Amino acid sequence: MHTGSCLCGSVAFRIDGELSPPSACHCGQCRRQSGHVWSSTSTHENNLSFAASDTLGWFRASDIAKRGFCSNCGSFLFWKHNDEDTISISMGALNAPTGLTLARHIFVADKGDYYDITDDLPQEA
Template sequence: MYKGSCNCGGVTFTVAGDLAPPSACHCGQCRKQSGHFWVSAGAEDEVLSVTDSGTLRWYAASDIAKRGFCGTCGAFLFWKNPDESHTSVALGALEKPTGLAISRHIFTADKGDYYDLNDDLPKRAQ
């Protein structure tokens, strides 16, 4: 069981199951939304439970994705393709210990010019 929340506690969530191996996304949207690259792991929708005090907001970021965030504190919590049966959850929002580790980097062609990727993890340009 994983538990997570935004900064102000207006949005909390639990994952009562496994998370997919975490990815670090370096796309321009994730960098702008989070302030750096964004690390998330997919949870099947059937095991993800969100409790919201009315502050959860969704932003249609593209034709295929929406991003969930707290309208009070601004914490970026979820990434969702409405056509898929899973939701990506922000690893930074999870309570420790998670026992998780980044498994790969994605959208590395779009990464910021102010950092390097010096680890041995798989890297996907798109």
């Protein structure tokens, strides 16, 4: 079981189930919304429950997915593909210890020009 929340605590959640190895997303949308790289894990959407969600908002950033955030503090919390039964959850929103280790970088072809990826983890274009 894992727990987490947004910065102000108005969105608080619990995950009862397995979490995927985290990835770091370098796509332009994640960089714009998070301010840099967005790291996330994922789980089956039925594993996610909320203790508080009054300020949970959703933004449809594309035709294929939506992004969940706290409308009070602005924390970027979730990413949900329209046609999948999984949900991505911000690593930064999870309470420690997570027991997880970053496994890969995704959308590296779109990464910012102001940094380099210097670890040996797999990189997907």
